[in-house]
Amino acid sequence: MDDSEHTWTPIRYDEVSPETKVVINSVIDRVPDLPLSVNRIIEMTSDEDTNFKELVEVISSDPAIVSNILKVVNSSYYGLKKKTDNLHLAIVLLGFKEIKTVVMRSFVTRAVGAGKQYKDYDTRELWQHSYLVSVCTDKFCGEDDQQKRGVLLTLGLLHDIGKFALYNIAIQMKKRGIKPMGIGDLSESALILEKEEKLFGVNHTIVGGMLARKWNLSERFISVLECHHHPSFFDRSEIPSEFEKEISEICISDLIVNKLFYQNNSLPLPQDHFFETVGFHPPLESIIDQKLEEKLNKAKDFMSELS
Numbered sequence: 433m434d435d436s437e438h439t440w441t442p443i444r445y446d447e448v449s450p451e452t453k454v455v456i457n458s459v460i461d462r463v464p465d466l467p468l469s470v471n472r473i474i475e476m477t478s479d480e481d482t483n484f485k486e487l488v489e490v491i492s493s494d495p496a497i498v499s500n501i502l503k504v505v506n507s508s509y510y511g512l513k514k515k516t517d518n519l520h521l522a523i524v525l526l527g528f529k530e531i532k533t534v535v536m537r538s539f540v541t542r543a544v545g546a547g548k549q550y551k552d553y554d555t556r557e558l559w560q561h562s563y564l565v566s567v568c569t570d571k572f573c574g575e576d577d578q579q580k581r582g583v584l585l586t587l588g589l590l591h592d593i594g595k596f597a598l599y600n601i602a603i604q605m606k607k608r609g610i611k612p613m614g615i616g617d618l619s620e621s622a623l624i625l626e627k628e629e630k631l632f633g634v635n636h637t638i639v640g641g642m643l644a645r646k647w648n649l650s651e652r653f654i655s656v657l658e659c660h661h662h663p664s665f666f667d668r669s670e671i672p673s674e675f676e677k678e679i680s681e682i683c684i685s686d687l688i689v690n691k692l693f694y695q696n697n698s699l700p701l702p703q704d705h706f707f708e709t710v711g712f713h714p715p716l717e718s719i720i721d722q723k724l725e726e727k728l729n730k731a732k733d734f735m736s737e738l739s
């Protein structure tokens with residue numbers, strides 16, 4: 433794609449029609465709140481000094497999370513000779529980072545139906561993509577910056593949460609016999625954001641921001657979810673300056689993962705400025721080294737084992 437084709441830009445929250453907001457809100461209203469246990473586990477697994485016993489206690493309070501953790505640790509990826517039902521052992525083997533991923537996945541599955549497949553909408557693949565993006569953000573963290581690493585990991589896992597909600601809307605429409613609007617005169621190769629706006633009058637970044645508000649997530653989460661593709665279309669003036677770094681990190685990680693694993697619908701490359709914000713220069717290839725590629729391939733194998 434050359435620059436002359438980049439005239440299309442995604443709509444912003446304020447530009448969504450009132451009718452569309454009503455429909456989206458009716459779906460979002462049915463999404464459960466973020467349970468306290470999930471919130472607490474995410475906090476605890478982001479803090480290196482967390483008391484292990486306390487973490488086990490919080491996790492034990494949620495049977496769905498316990499069963500998911502055991503399922504992961506008993507998967508062939510970990511190669512245990514004998515299956516275990518020991519939660520302590522499972523938490524030690526998985527480590528805080530994987531625990532957080534399992535917890536988020538478990539919640540997303542319950543909240544917006546991840547794991548289901550409907551026509552072109554493969555939420556397992558979407559979860560895999562989100563996981564890879566979260567792994568890729570490690571590239572932008574110093575070895576000893578655990579706090580930042582924890583935040584970026586969660587942002588990566590949640591950045592496309594709006595897509596899960598859009599898939600739910602599509603499923604609801606089908607159940608009620610409502611035909612989606614269709615992508616009209618758009619070509620199959622149109623950008624995914626453009627297709628979403630044709631189909632739903634809104635795109636996944638806006639719906640993601642609406643979900644983040646519902647879950648009382650921080651301004652940082654709301655902004656990153658809402659603006660994570662902005663660097664591909666807008667200049668700095670359209671991005672909240674205090675979160676520009678995280679937005680750029682998620683945006684560029686997303687582009688790297690899509691380039692390496694999903695050759696479909698890649699978005700325009702952000703302006704040089706956004707690369708500089710994360711400490712690199714374009715093109716994307718200059719960020720992708722062998723170590724990162726190996727790490728992402730390993731993460732992809734891990735996800736494939738689980739699904």
Ligand SMILES: [Fe+2]
Binds near residue numbers: 591592636660
């Ligand atoms: Fe996205």
Ligand SMILES: [Fe+2]
Binds near residue numbers: 565686
């Ligand atoms: Fe994404």
